[in-house]
Amino acid sequence: MRLIQHALVLFVAAWLSPASGTAQTAVPDAGLVEDLVAANRILFDQGVVDGFGHISVRHDKDPNRYLMARNIAPALVKAEDIMEFDLDSNAVDLRGRRIYLERFIHGEIYKLRPDVKAVIHSHSPSVIPFGVARARLQPIYHMSAFLGTDVPVFEIRDVAGAGTDLLVRNAALGRALAQVLGSHTVALMRGHGSVTVGNSIPQVVFRAVYTEMNARLQAEAMRLGTVTFLTPEEAEKAAETIDGQVMRPWELWKRKAMKAE
Structure with a gap:
């Protein structure tokens, strides 16, 4: 916990003194930054990402900005790695740091979906086959x-x-992906991975984890024969119920993923 607090202090200090002299938005809430760091660790711990993949969150002080780590493996992300981007996916204070090539996924989704507060892009292994096979x-x-x-x-x-x-x-590619995503919570990317969105970091992490789990279970069920999927009505009602429970696994996952700090 002391290491987390120290990292947040360093993060705030860097935020207030950008080396480039470019004006940044007000310092984001420390809890938001802490959750973004934790989310990176959780996604690795739960097998959604490995050395690749990324998660972002819309800035809590400015909806036209978002926060995301520099180009680094998710499991290694610390508070001082978090950077600010505008919705054109330009880094506000680059300071020579490498940034994710596919950051445009995030910026273009935030532009098209004002309701979205967090975005994950991953190469979640069990999901990949459903982007290339006839089975949906x-x-x-x-x-x-x-x-x-x-x-x-x-x-x-x-x-x-x-x-x-x-x-x-x-x-342009990010915009096209955002348009395919539309009002959905998840979109697959043929031969590549997927994108998941939510109205908070805990919700989008929950969705990414259970998208991977559903893909794994669906593949197993399909080997057994005909599968009975949820009806539209069941899906709608169950989603409403489960959405109120995302903090329960989030607290567990966060404690487990951050226990070494």
Whole structure:
């Protein structure tokens, strides 16, 4: 806990004294930064990300900015690694730090979805097959009801042709992905991964974890035969119920992931 507090002090000091001289938004709430750091660790601990993947949160003082770590493996993120970006995904105070190539995923979703407060992009392994196979990802139990009954798939070829590296490396691709996501909570990215959104860090982490779990369970169920998926009505009602419970696993996951600090 002392290490976390020390890291937050360093973070605030750096925020107030940007090396570039570029004006930054007011210092974000320390609890928000702490949760963003914890979320990176949790996503690794729960097998959603490995050395790749990233999570962002909309700035609590300015909806036209968001916070995300510098280009670093999620499990290694500390408070001093957190950076501020505008919605065009420009770093406000770069200071020579490397930043994620696919940051445009985050900025363009925040532009299109004012309701979204947090975004995760991952290469969650059990999810990948559902972006390339005919079988569609659908909720098979109440914990993943937030998936709804139609998880869209982003096909980068529809936007940029067949000669890409599948990475969302510019605003145009980010905008196209955000449009495919639409009002959904999750969108798959063919041959790449997925994006998950939520109205808070705990909610979006919950959704990313249970998207991976649903994909794993769905694949197992499909091997057994015909699968009975949630109906639209069941999904809607179950999602409302479970959404009020996201803090229960969040507190557990956070304690486990941060226990070494």
